[in-house]
Amino acid sequence: MPVKPAKRTAFALVAASVALSVALTATPALADPASPLGIGVARTVDSQRGTFTVPVWTDASGAAVTSVQAVIRDTDGSAVGDPLTLQQSGDVWAVASDAPLKLTEDGGSVPHLGRYAIDVTATDDQGDTVTRSGAGTLDFTLRPDFTGAGEGTGPWGQNTLVLSPSTLDKDHRATGADDHLVGIQPGSGDLVPIAGRTVAVTRSSQSDVNSYLLGPDAASATTGADGRFTTGPLQADGSVALTAEFSENSDEVHGSAILTGYPTYSQTTGYLTAGANLKRAAPGQKVTISGYVRSGTSATSPGIAGAHVTVSPNGYAPSGQPGEVTVTTDAAGHFSGVVTAAPDAMSGWSAALADRFVTGDKANGSVVVPEYSSFVNLKSTLAATGKVTVKGRIVATYARNSAIYHGQVVHLEYSKDGSTGWKDLGTTTQGADSSSFSITKWGYVDGYYRVHHFISDELAASYSTPVRLNRTNTNVYSISATPAKVSKGATVTVKGTLKEYKNGSWKAYAGQKVYLYFQKKGSTSWTYITSGKTGSNGAAKLKGKATKDGYWLIQYFGDSKHFNSDGVKDYVDVR
Incomplete structure (x- = not known):
């Protein structure tokens, strides 16, 4: 397209010397420090580089700045044009917005594009005058x-x-x-x-x-x-x-x-037909999905070349699931993609247009695969509270995207060594019309956990791989709130020592953030008061204002390796 109208299509350019470049980028010289007048740094206005602003002020009591002038200096230090009288605009003085500096070819005084030193002189109504040489640099360049x-x-x-x-x-x-x-x-x-x-x-x-x-x-x-x-x-x-x-x-x-x-x-409607070379495939066997994308609905309609088609070992493509592959049609509109047989006997394979320019319905079919059960997408965690949560899916091993009737029972089991003495901690049932499940039960300090599905009408028995979960125990010892009896509004000092159980003994746990909570007598909820850190000996001392009878407790909340702390709350009587 043509360039927007401009007065001219060329401009003058004079290269600055290395010496001037150094001079202009050096720190500007400050004005006379003995003068009450102050001159800040002159800065180019980026939206209109024919202008600049500079802050100017006076520290003299009752005085006011009456005039500010600037001189623009070229590469050789000579003045460019006449001194500029700046106008006040709020806290700064600036080149008048309706009279910006221009190139000489535009009727201005600036001889070329480049960077120019700015000297600024200020005068107040007390007769004081000060000049700051090199107060800034005018960035007189193209934006x-x-x-x-x-x-x-x-x-x-x-x-x-x-x-x-x-x-x-x-x-x-x-x-x-x-x-x-x-x-x-x-x-x-x-x-x-x-x-x-x-x-x-x-x-x-x-x-x-x-x-x-x-x-x-x-x-x-x-x-x-x-x-x-x-x-x-x-x-x-x-x-x-x-x-x-x-x-x-x-x-x-x-x-x-x-x-x-x-x-x-601009989109075109395409007609996609496809078929698989197998009706039954073992898990992992290669299946070829091939077909045509045509511009009409008959076998003799012209093919659409260059169209993208996603073939998938499930019936929901394109869905971004593993195993999908995108191929391109040839000059006759033919495509062929090889996928690995996915364990999904109910939805089977599919082929769908994945093209910005060609739209149309997908084709699909089934590939039968025997169904075994297994656990996938498992995530096992031991919370700082002591509860174990296992989330995941129970699926038909060779038909993972098939619908599984809800009601499949999943057991959470624990073993100290991961191989013997498995103990059933409780059960859950997969969600309605979903293979997903989540089970949460109280766990142990250390040990192995697995989920177990007993045989049912739809799925065979299966176990997950045991996962070891453990955390370090913590306890706040000797929690003491003093004084035990106080007047309303008085300060209560609560002390305690945080320890962790390591290598068979309790040891001071230093440098940890702990929190002070208060529980009003007769209440079941706790109110946060303040926080602090334990010292090198694990000790903490926190303070709060006593307003009602109740219990005080120092609490440590565990991290990825520690449990939340135990501790005995202490009672204070408020009179």
């Missing part, structure tokens, strides 16, 4: 931007990167950036081309198709004399966006630009 498409073209009404082609279909599945890189010129605001620069363009992640089918996800291009850049095509079979980025820090251009473009899509 980069992409021209993009007009306002309101993006999904949220914003300016967007121009793509070519902008509309994609089943025969045109790739697009590239075709836009212009320009610089916003200080003062005039003109847009000028930025030539000879590299622009990077990246494609967002795909949501509709496996990324390995799409090739590279990034490209780059160099801008021409008019600032235009055109990347090679990037495949865009999924719901994608292309984002262009550019960044530079030089005496000509300073800043970053980023813009995103969104292709539109």
Whole structure:
């Protein structure tokens, strides 16, 4: 697309010398410290680099700053134009917004793009004057931007990167950036081309198709004399966006630009037919699912080439489950994918379009597999409270996605050594119309746990692999709240010593956060009061205000390796 109108398509550029570059990036010289006048750092206004602001103040009582002037200095230290009279704007003084600095070719006094030193002189109504040489640097450079498409073209009404082609279909599945890189010129605001620069363009992640089918996800291009850049095509079979980025820090251009473009899509209805080469397969056996995607509903209708199809060893594809594979149709619309027989005798295999440009119904069928039971997705935890929770699924081993009638009973069992003396801790029943279950029972300090399903009409017996779970015991000893009898509103001091059971004995547990709780007499709930840390000897001392009769307790909440602490609460009588 053409560049937005500008007064001119070229600009002057004078390279700064290394010496000046060092001078301009050095710390600005401070004003006279004996003066009540203060001058801060002058900073370029990035949205309009023909202006800058500088804070100026006076510490003299009753005094006021009456005028602020600035001198812009070129690479050789000479003044650029006449001194500038700055205007006050709140807490800062600035170049007038309606009279920004401009290049000489725009009728201004600045000879070229680049960075200029700023000297600032301030005067107050007491006759004080102070000058700060090198108060800052005027960043009189181009601010980069992409021209993009007009306002309101993006999904949220914003300016967007121009793509070519902008509309994609089943025969045109790739697009590239075709836009212009320009610089916003200080003062005039003109847009000028930025030539000879590299622009990077990246494609967002795909949501509709496996990324390995799409090739590279990034490209780059160099801008021409008019600032235009055109990347090679990037495949865009999924719901994608292309984002262009550019960044530079030089005496000509300073800043970053980023813009995103969104292709539109045109869809075609396809007719998918498929079949499996086997009716029965052993677990792990390879099954070939093949068929056609056509533009009509008969066997002689033309095939659709390049369409993506996901074949799966279950009936719910595409679902992202293990074992799925995405393939592409050939010139005749034919596809073939090999999957491993999944243990799912009820839903079997499926083939479904996974294409941004082609839509249609899926095909499926069954592959019968003998059903054994097993536990999957197990997660066993021993909480700091002492309770063991095991969550997971009980499934038909060779039909994991088949519906399992609810009512399957799962036992939680414990063994000290993991092989003998298994003890039944309790049971649960899988959820209605679901193979998932969760069981929570009181556990032990250390030992092995497994879940056990006894034989039923639908599933055979099965055990899970034993899992060892353990934590370290903790206890807060000698909890004492003093004084035992206090007046209402008085402070109660509660002491206790936190210990952990390690290597056969109780040892002080230092540096741990503990909490003070209060339980009103006759109540079953606890109220948090304060917290603190145990000392090197495990001791803790916490304080609270006594307002009612009740019990005081120091509590430690375990971590991933420790149980919550035990402890004996102490009673205080409030008068």
